[in-house]
Amino acid sequence: MRIRFTKMQGAGNDFVVLDETAGPLGLTPGQYRFLADRHFGVGADQILSVRPSPAAGVDFQYVIHNADGGEVEQCGNGARCFMRFVRERGLTDKDVVRVQTLSGVIAPRMTADGRVTVDMGPPVFEPVRVPFDTAGLDPQPDGGWHTWHLALSAEADGPIVPVAVLSMGNPHAVQLVDDIETAPVAEQGPRIEHHPRFPQRVNAGFLQVVDRTHVRLRVFERGAGETLACGTGACAAVVAGIRLGRLDRRVDVETRGGILTIEWAGGEADPVLMTGPAVTVFAGEIDVPDEL
Numbered sequence: 001m002r003i004r005f006t007k008m009q010g011a012g013n014d015f016v017v018l019d020e021t022a023g024p025l026g027l028t029p030g031q032y033r034f035l036a037d038r039h040f041g042v043g044a045d046q047i048l049s050v051r052p053s054p055a056a057g058v059d060f061q062y063v064i065h066n067a068d069g070g071e072v073e074q075c076g077n078g079a080r081c082f083m084r085f086v087r088e089r090g091l092t093d094k095d096v097v098r099v100q101t102l103s104g105v106i107a108p109r110m111t112a113d114g115r116v117t118v119d120m121g122p123p124v125f126e127p128v129r130v131p132f133d134t135a136g137l138d139p140q141p142d143g144g145w146h147t148w149h150l151a152l153s154a155e156a157d158g159p160i161v162p163v164a165v166l167s168m169g170n171p172h173a174v175q176l177v178d179d180i181e182t183a184p185v186a187e188q189g190p191r192i193e194h195h196p197r198f199p200q201r202v203n204a205g206f207l208q209v210v211d212r213t214h215v216r217l218r219v220f221e222r223g224a225g226e227t228l229a230c231g232t233g234a235c236a237a238v239v240a241g242i243r244l245g246r247l248d249r250r251v252d253v254e255t256r257g258g259i260l261t262i263e264w265a266g267g268e269a270d271p272v273l274m275t276g277p278a279v280t281v282f283a284g285e286i287d288v289p290d291e292l
């Protein structure tokens, strides 16, 4: 199957974007993995599909697949690229669009300085909705909120990491570290992602607080590994930092791929606003094997 695609990136988190407004391509998980493959395909952290509005009051449907081929609920950096894509292709002339994802409606908006701001909706804290299995675990008071002590191995003396757990439509486990450069991302990331207490796996964030309005963040993403930036991860990390009493309500998040600005007023029903770059890299065509 020969398909047209657009390669995009938001703070270095990179995407293959597919215009499926004329109808879904019907790709399989194996074909999504092929597109994401950095040697045999195009190469990307996620594949983003732009589909027609599924309901009144919504402009588009936004479907997200990780590099491992699995469909997921949300992608923040991808939402900014989604907005730039639909504007550049003339699929809309609106400055704000309402986009249906698996986890609800989000609203990306073009800003005057060429970046994109996305209303990512409110965070979700109830463990069962993350989902996170807390059976036998007690929350550990920390600042104004709590963390959970996650055992990363079956050995009694194995590492235990305190994580803040929440959802931005997709699951996140965030731990505070002293130095982001030496954070055990490669060692602990996969063990947190696949921890049995996260039945749908989880994105593992490593957060260094520089001051109350500036943090540094690395994320080992579910289904993609460590990426240069994670938009929902930045939202989750700032929300966790605010609830733990460490951050103010507007924070610059320094990632390896660029700066994201996250705002949250602090109420459980308050939306999280994420602002950052969205760049079109190139467009192309590729033959995708039919039998994957």
Ligand SMILES: N[C@H](CCC[C@H](N)C(=O)O)C(=O)O
Pocket: 013, 045, 046, 066, 072, 073, 074, 075, 076, 077, 078, 170, 171, 203, 221, 222, 223, 224, 227, 229, 230, 231, 232, 233
């Ligand atoms: N790996 C994530 C999806 C992509 C999120 C990230 N790329 C972002 O910008 O939010 C998950 O499995 O929930």
